[in-house]
Amino acid sequence: MPGTPMENLIRYCKETGCPFLEQEPLSQHTSFRIGGPAALFLQPTETSCIPGLIEAVRASGFPWTVMGNGSNILARDEGFPGVVIQIGSKFSSIALEGENSVRCQAGASLAALSRFAAEHSLTGLEFACGIPGAVGGAVFMNAGAYGGEISQRLVSVVQTVIPKEGKPFLETVPAQSLEFSYRYSRYQNQNPQSVAVIAETVFCLEKGDREVSLARMEELLKLRREKQPLEFPSAGSAFKRPAGSYASLLIDQCGLKGMRVGDAQISEKHAGFIVNLGNASCGEVLELVSQIQKIVWEKTGFRLEPEFRLLAPAAI
Numbered sequence: 331m332p333g334t335p336m337e338n339l340i341r342y343c344k345e346t347g348c349p350f351l352e353q354e355p356l357s358q359h360t361s362f363r364i365g366g367p368a369a370l371f372l373q374p375t376e377t378s379c380i381p382g383l384i385e386a387v388r389a390s391g392f393p394w395t396v397m398g399n400g401s402n403i404l405a406r407d408e409g410f411p412g413v414v415i416q417i418g419s420k421f422s423s424i425a426l427e428g429e430n431s432v433r434c435q436a437g438a439s440l441a442a443l444s445r446f447a448a449e450h451s452l453t454g455l456e457f458a459c460g461i462p463g464a465v466g467g468a469v470f471m472n473a474g475a476y477g478g479e480i481s482q483r484l485v486s487v488v489q490t491v492i493p494k495e496g497k498p499f500l501e502t503v504p505a506q507s508l509e510f511s512y513r514y515s516r517y518q519n520q521n522p523q524s525v526a527v528i529a530e531t532v533f534c535l536e537k538g539d540r541e542v543s544l545a546r547m548e549e550l551l552k553l554r555r556e557k558q559p560l561e562f563p564s565a566g567s568a569f570k571r572p573a574g575s576y577a578s579l580l581i582d583q584c585g586l587k588g589m590r591v592g593d594a595q596i597s598e599k600h601a602g603f604i605v606n607l608g609n610a611s612c613g614e615v616l617e618l619v620s621q622i623q624k625i626v627w628e629k630t631g632f633r634l635e636p637e638f639r640l641l642a643p644a645a646i
């Protein structure tokens with residue numbers, strides 16, 4: 331039965347059991363609480379369904395993109411004019427694999443993964459317990475904190491490869507092939523001939539002590555509550571650490587704490603955070619970022635690069 335591309339895509343989702351939402355406000359799915367509606371918001375649940383789903387999305391001709399837990403994303407006020415595929419809480423199973431390995435779907439939260447590991451007396455992921463992302467987003471960003479980085483324990487990734495020509499397919503790649511460095515993975519620099527969506531991950535951990543791991547996690551969560559403005563929406567540290575300094579230190583030294591553009595503000599509590607005081611728009615955040623960059627460059631000679639990412643269509 332022919333229909334519009336959107337009707338056909340919705341029919342595909344219904345037939346395959348993929349949960350979907352129409353005209354879904356992205357502000358409901360980003361930690362900044364900013365962003366207009368996505369025309370279609372898909373929340374797949376099964377790894378094996380992703381290649382077919384992406385093929386159907388591409389056949390529709392709509393621009394599309396992928397997000398995780400939305401904790402490092404700035405979405406535009408006008409929304410996203412196509413399909414947002416969320417690899418998030420509906421895609422979040424975690425299981426032990428052998429003695430020391432954990433396999434999880436990319437939508438599992440880092441909080442759940444680190445707790446799962448600790449509960450099974452496995453150590454190595456305690457650092458991640460307070461990072462509010464999903465595992466796929468964390469691999470994409472090579473998220474880290476308190477001396478740990480997600481790449482350190484990652485063994486392999488099951489990804490959906492989407493070639494420019496031909497059908498999407500699943501493949502397993504070793505972590506060493508992902509070119510990790512500070513807040514960087516190969517996923518950030520996708521080849522326009524082929525993009526990839528992270529579907530599953532395997533981590534190798536060490537035998538540890540459940541109580542010690544849980545206590546360490548509690549300590550790290552307490553540190554975050556003390557130092558970070560968790561009472562306001564944000565995307566965490568707004569800027570990457572520049573070589574030779576710290577973004578928050580530079581911003582503080584320039585006297586910018588508390589600076590505002592509309593409802594976007596440099597946190598009074600932590601100069602590295604841009605917070606949404608209530609009704610900040612995407613434009614206000616971008617304007618504040620650009621003013622900070624200009625002032626810090628002029629006063630200190632450091633160039634600050636945003637850590638969060640503007641939600642943009644995939645290259646293919």
Ligand SMILES: Cc1cc2nc3c(=O)[nH]c(=O)nc-3n(C[C@H](O)[C@H](O)[C@H](O)COP(=O)(O)OP(=O)(O)OC[C@H]3O[C@@H](n4cnc5c(N)ncnc54)[C@H](O)[C@@H]3O)c2cc1C
Binds near residue numbers: 475529
């Ligand atoms: C209060 C707060 C504290 C934070 N603290 C830290 C911290 O200590 N350390 C740190 O590193 N970060 C921190 N962050 C930032 C953020 O939580 C991390 O970058 C996190 O890893 C992002 O994961 P996510 O699932 O939310 O990704 P999203 O924000 O949803 O997406 C981030 C990027 O990854 C891509 N992506 C997401 N999932 C996939 C997938 N499955 N396949 C392919 N691409 C994908 C998206 O397209 C996007 O470009 C913090 C954020 C907040 C709000």
